Amino acid sequence: MLATPCRGKKVRKGQSALLTVSNSPPVISLADYDKRKRQITDELRKAATTIGFFYISDHGVAQELIDRAFAANEEYCAQPEEAKDKLPVVRWDTRQLTGIERNYLPDGTLRESSIAKFDVHEDMQKAWPDKKYCPNYRQTTVEFMNALPPVANKILGCLALGLGLPENFFTETANPYRADNFTFLQYHKYPGLEGRTWKEGVNCVTAHTDESLITLLFAKSPGLELASGRDGKAATGDTYGCYQVDSWTPCPPIPGCFTVNIGDPLQYWSDGVLLSNYHRVRCPKPDEYQGDRYSI
């Protein structure tokens, strides 16, 4: 079905490099979901099959809870280093996906993340930070994570309907409370990069596609960009020397909305109809906001 030329990613069969569509993701409202399911399905199908990204409004997750989740992220990052050193380290190769993750920009600048799975998972029990330093992280993370499946399920239900499949086709498989499920919440802190300039091609997060079914993202500031309708081409030009895309569309956060993108499994399972598109987080230029950037 799909070739895998580079780091497990793929070139889409039969798709030309450029699609002539507007590349900016639409805002899709989930308001009156039951009454408007047909319309929402049409809107989601269109966005997922042309851009692979969309914003979701009227999702039902309280702004107050979203704000607390960002505060929990800051709380985690502010722990003393000795406390962080006691936490399990995320390893993608062994699927040890709970704990702390440290990535570095080419100049050694640290980008810190933490990953939490649903509290029912055994490995999560060792990954919660010390309450002494992070009094709210666990409770807030659990509360926030529990608020997300209802949103994800609506989106996945409509995406299934849009493909002519039963509404529960993806949600049955994607039950995040199942012990063998890998759904996770990832908090990121991109450190402030004040006054620095970066060589073209150096990004805070290099071009990639996601391995989730869908990703629900909240970010506090711009930086996310998407390569809509374009295949990653094996070439030099990005940090990993893997993908070259010659047109990037900014995907700044819209207050109160989730930014949502389709991930690889949905592209595979739909035989390339739903698009798991390349995206990256660009390093800010000197005239842009260069302070710390938080995303969830």
Ligand SMILES: O=C(O)CCC(=O)C(=O)O
């Ligand atoms: O931080 C962001 O805005 C997006 C990060 C991202 O693409 C990812 O974690 O997969």
Ligand SMILES: [Fe+2]
């Ligand atoms: Fe991503």
